[in-house]
Amino acid sequence: MSTAEPRPPQTQFTLGPDRLDLYLVRTPQGREAALLDRSELDDAERRRAGSFRHPAHALLYTTAHIALRRLLGRQLGVAPRDLRFLREPCPGCGAPHGRPAVAMAGPPLHFSLSHSGGLVLIGVAAVAVGVDVQRLPREETVEVASAALHAGERAELGRRVRGADRTGHFGRLWTRKEAYLKAIGTGLHRSPARDYLGADSAVHPPGWTVLDVACPPTHSAAAVVRGRRPRFVDVHRLDGRWLCTPDTPDALAIATTISTHGEVTT
Template sequence: MELAPPTADECQVWRLPIGAEHWRDFDVLDEGERARHRRFRRSADRDRYQAAHVGVRLLLGHYLGVHPAELRFSRHCRHCGAGHGKPTVAYPATKWEFSVTHSGDWVAVAVASVPVGLDVQETTDGTDVVALSTAVLSPAELRWWRERPAEDARRAFFGYWARKEALLKATGHGLAVPMNTVTLSPPEEPARLVDWAADRPLDGPAQLSDLDAGPGYTAAVALLSPLPVRITRAELPLGVIAAAHTSAG
């Protein structure tokens, strides 16, 4: 099987396997990543972190033709220049952008040649959605949301949340833009941006798509591009990367 990078009109979304047994042969994390991995107290958190950070290094290293341990990442914010922006590849030089997400049993990475944001939300955890609703939902969204039955409202809340997280990851704004200043279409409709009322500008036309992450999850991907971008999804073929990693070593 050939594992090729995305074409100019494609966004690849790869689901990564969780569990130390999948990653123990790949010693590719830098010292900072190893230190953060050790600080997690719960094994589930350590496993998700390991899958996300080892997985993205293996995938991007494979695409860029470098050893995964040689990759260097930056958080330079393209809006203000500070060090809190979305992660990008600082070395080697590349046009590829990526976004990583993890929640519950899901860890995934999206790769595209345009700014991309990926988010998965577990809907069955103990999150108090009523308490968070005014911080996450815009006034127009709140009016619609408060008319939903309780169970529908819970899933709708996480549908909004996943879409907004994906969008703010793609723009690189993150927490600098309050979620309640962004209005999206209701989760029962195709995903689209309705209004951007944030003080900070939107970089370009935003494309939003929902992803089927299975029962108990909502997921979305956002892309900043004036041209259509198709989304492909698959399980990461770790065996292909492992073979290439071994031969390169």
């Protein structure tokens, strides 16, 4: 895996037909956590954040949704608090629980959001995209959850020794799978055993590109995008302090986006 030279910090967020942008955000801690700008959330999001029993889960949810609103607001030229979301029809049953989308006309914009264990991953593209990030599971979780994998994936996992190698491999398989199911709009309503997303990319679902996303060693992350691999695939690490200030043009000086092609592998 080659590593490109880091690009200078962006002055604006971009969207193009041949690029995929992935944003990693850690939950702010201490005083910064108390300063999160919750005014940009809608009533439903505030109620959801208030429903969590554990403060860490509420903080993660809040961080994720403020970040999503700010990123999409910049893409669309809309104030984050003014964004409205809807669900596309499910490709399986037609009910409104498919991919999330922005409820406004404009150029094609697709996004996906995932969060786990203090880390948020957001994908933005001009074509359908799904992302997933998960804290690496414990060994006993792998033993139970592996039964839900495709037969070919279970065979690959069975060749792994116990320990970090096995849990890491399972994490890659599972995040690829959830990212794919988000990208096609079914989520786990579609059986995880139905589609193969293992080591042999030649037999991955046709018409989709599967990417592993480099992240901290405590987590695994993946992105799936419709069509061939985009020419530009960048990972941006956003400083959580950005979410504690008004979303002004100067906020990017705080956000400090770092972008490298070498963060993603096929």
